[in-house]
Amino acid sequence: MRPSMGLAALTAVVALVAGGCGYDATPVPEAAPEPAYEPADPPTCETTDSDLASYDPADADPSSGKVDEIRERGRLIVGVSADTYLMGYRNPENNRIEGFDIDFARAIGAAIFPNFNAGRDLHIRVINSGQRIELLENGELDLVIRNFTVNCARWETIAFSQVYYEATQKVLVRKELDDGDEDNGEYHGLEDLAGKKVCAPNPSTSLDNIQERQPEAELVPAGNHTGCLVKFQRGEVDAITGDDTVLAGLAAQDPSAVVPEQQPISEEPYGIGANADDEDLVAFVNSVLEDMRNGTWQRSYRKWLRPHLGVDATQPRPVTPYRS
Amino acid sequence: MTTVLLFGVLSALVQFWSWQSDGRAADDTEQLVLVQEIQSSLLRADALATNAFLAGANAEGDQQEEYDAAVASVFAHIAEAAEAQSADREALAALNVAVNDYATAVAEARVNNRQGFPVGAEYLNLASEGLRADAIPILANLAEANGERAEDAMGGQQPVWLVLIGIAALVVLVRVNQVLARQFRRRINVGVAVAALVVLLTTVVSAAAAARGSDQNDDLLGDELRSAVDQAAARTAANDAKANESLRLIKRGSGEVFEAPWRESAAVVEDRAAEETLDEWAAYAESHAEIVALDDEDRWLLAREIAIGDGEDDSTRRFAAFDDASDALVGEMAETTTEALRSGRGFALAGSLLTLALGFVAAVAVARGIGARRREYA
CATH class of the missing domain: 3.40.190.10 (Periplasmic binding protein-like II)
Structure with a gap:
């Protein structure tokens, strides 16, 4: 081996050993997507x-x-x-x-x-x-x-x-939508849910009813109604829909929530x-x-x-x- | 002469690389143990939060303090781990966010629970779910990455390379001697022979040391480090199980929903925990079986008493015995591993420098041997 070649090889080896010891970055897992709205099974008969x-x-x-x-x-x-x-x-x-x-x-x-x-x-x-x-x-x-x-x-x-008890499906909203001040918005009925995020358990007839009667509302499903209240308190949804008895229980846990007087969406006889x-x-x-x-x-x-x-x-x- | 110099430098570099590898292995092992510690502390915090929640607003004192300490230690360890390994920083930043979300949800759960609102249980449930969906997968990636790094670094001892470099140098020296013998009509050149002897001895000694180091690392990998990782995984799974035990009682009437993950975690504990901690686990599992039987019979208040009580036969006391024993064992095994990896490093570095020096000595011997022949024939 000629001296110049040997020295070149030597230099290359030293550079290799001294240079390369970095690790690849630890991968960060991707967040799981939020569950999407699923329609409930259609009824097999019509209740009269x-x-x-x-x-x-x-x-x-x-x-x-x-x-x-x-x-x-x-x-x-x-x-x-x-x-x-x-x-x-x-x-x-x-x-x-x-x-x-x-x-x-x-x-x-x-x-x-x-x-x-x-x-x-x-x-x-x-x-x-x-x-x-x-x-x-x-x-x-x-x-x-x-x-x-x-x-x-x-x-x-x-x-x-x-x-x-004759329960009915209704909508729970923030108190400012039921304070009589039209300037900051008021909830009068389903027409006011257009463009709003509405939460209910998934799948449920409550979500189906909103989908059918106000298709411009954005449906946000949750595991149960209390899960909807969590989303409501975190500002992730604007409204919750469900039986008035359940909504009363949610409103009782949150002073900023209210079930305004409204036309019931459906009858839920208990x-x-x-x-x-x-x-x-x-x-x-x-x-x-x-x-x-x-x-x-x-x-x-x-x-x-x-x-x-x-x-x-x-x-x-x-x-x-x-x-x- | 260049060949012998190259031998010295290459052999020294291989040993230096081994020295570096053992250092990296020790660092990676410490990082792996730190990640496992974060995971165990996080699940421990969840077990404490759920148990304190079950105990109710009036009886949560000690457990609340323990929970606060566990969460504080998680944040401190995340910062420490980010400082120690730059490749983990992005994942640790994401973990920091997930733990922060978890701690916030637990605080919201506590506030609502103190007011008697059932939404508190939902906050807690979502906190626990979020922890398992967001934080635990990040920790799994961190543990896997650092486990692989530690394992790779522990394989940094290269006796075969040292032997090959030595053989290559010897072959060249023999060839040089043959050429010199033909040109100068002497069978053996003393300088080249001395250099060959130096190369041979250096190769044998350094390869033997590297082989010994490699065996030691294999033993550490298979014994102490494996035990530390297994016990940490068992401790994590055990705390996961304990949290599910509390959640089944908090979400009264949904026993099976939380019992299935309890059984999965219990299987991990039984599979990976060290023999000496299994008695403590069995004692806790016995208390848990009693809780399940009572809850299934809808004797919820009695089940809750066993779950939150601090008596010798109660679930929490028995669980703490397993958790403490696991924590101590993980610490002991991890320390043994890192100490062993660091302890031999001084010799490896000295060996590397000595090999370099001997390479120069051999080079000088070759130069002198050839010089002497030239002078004879000048």
Whole structure:
């Protein structure tokens, strides 16, 4: 090897070793895209007034059948929500499940057990909305009281009491859209949602209704209504749509939110669910609901929903003729 | 003479490179352990936040403090890691944003919970989901990148290269000797022979040292470092499981939604945790099974008591025993690894310099050997 070539090789090696020790930058993963709006499955039947009819409370016999079985067992098992503020939620102060729906569970329990003690005689079982029908069908629950809309499709698998609350789909907005000052915008109805971001759980008929009646609204889905409230508080959406009972619960948690007076978007009649075979229990529940016209229903409504919905309401009349 | 000089420089450079590699391996190992520490602390913070939330506004004192400390340590470690490795800076900046979002959501959850609003539970749930969707994948990339870097750097000992360079130099020296023998009619040139001897000895000694270093690094990679990484992964998974345990009770009635990820995390713990920490884990898993049984029977208050209680048989106390033991083990194994990598570096550097010097000595020997022949025939 000639000296000049050797020196050149030497220099190259030194440069190589001294120079190159840098690492490639650690890759940053891309953020997952936000879930897109998905239409709910279309209904398999059309709900009519006759679907809201239940079993005649006059047929109730508390001394036999399912009611007697529950009394013999020593406890009434009711499926409820624990995260729907005002309807069924855990009060963190005392860890008790409270709300409008829970008052109905207590009233039914009190009608079954002579010396009713809620802690002993009423088994409140917290369930999610997807479990409502399944747990009634397999007999794990006697009743479900969990903002449960009565419709024809559900009647094919379970039974419902008469309607105990006529919920409606409405829209929740920021308070400045309901302060009477037209200069900073006011919410009057669906026409005001054009170009606005509207949130509801995905998939849901609430989102479908908005899509159908105000296609210029931008639909922003969330996992559930409380998830919508988080988006609302973070300024990611302008409005939330859903049952007025649920919206009342959301507005109660946020002083900047309001459910203004408005034309309802759809009717959501709530019933108490039971196993399809427990017609006698349903008739008994209906008799309890009729007894609640003595002021119990009104007291419960005024305590939980009236302050946040801002409107008076009356207990719905049963649809007749009764189901046979 | 150039050949012998080249041998000296190349051999020295290979050893110098090994010295550098061991240094980088130690740095990369420290960075890997730091990343694992960030991941464990972050999931620990989540386990503490969810458990404090479950305990409620009136009983969250100690756990809230622990949570604050865990989050503060995460931010401090992110800054430390960004300082230590420039290639990680972009990922760590993204991680910083994700952790900040998480901490903000937890604070919002806490404020709402104190007012008795269920939206607090949703903030907490979204915080935990966001942590797993945004921060954990970044940490996984950081751990993978630094693991690969440490492993590559630990493979920086090159005994084969040293042998090849030595053989090449010897072949050239033998050839030079043959040429000299033909030209000057002497079978062996003393200078070239001395140079060959120096090259041979240097090659044998440096290659043996490099082989020993390579074996040591393989052992560290397979034993101490693997144990540290496995135990850190087990600790991370365990805290993930503990957070899911609290979330199932916070989101009452949604047990299975959180039980499935609990079981996945438990499988990781059982697979990767060191034998000596599995008793602590088994004790915690027993408490967890009790919580699940009670919650499934809708005896929620009793389940909650076991989840947040500080009694010897309660879940939180038993979990803390596993977490503390894991933390100590990770620290011990990581320290052993980095100390071992750094301890041999002085010899490697000295060997590199000595090889360079011996290369010069051999070059001088060759020059003198050839010079002597020239003088004889002048």
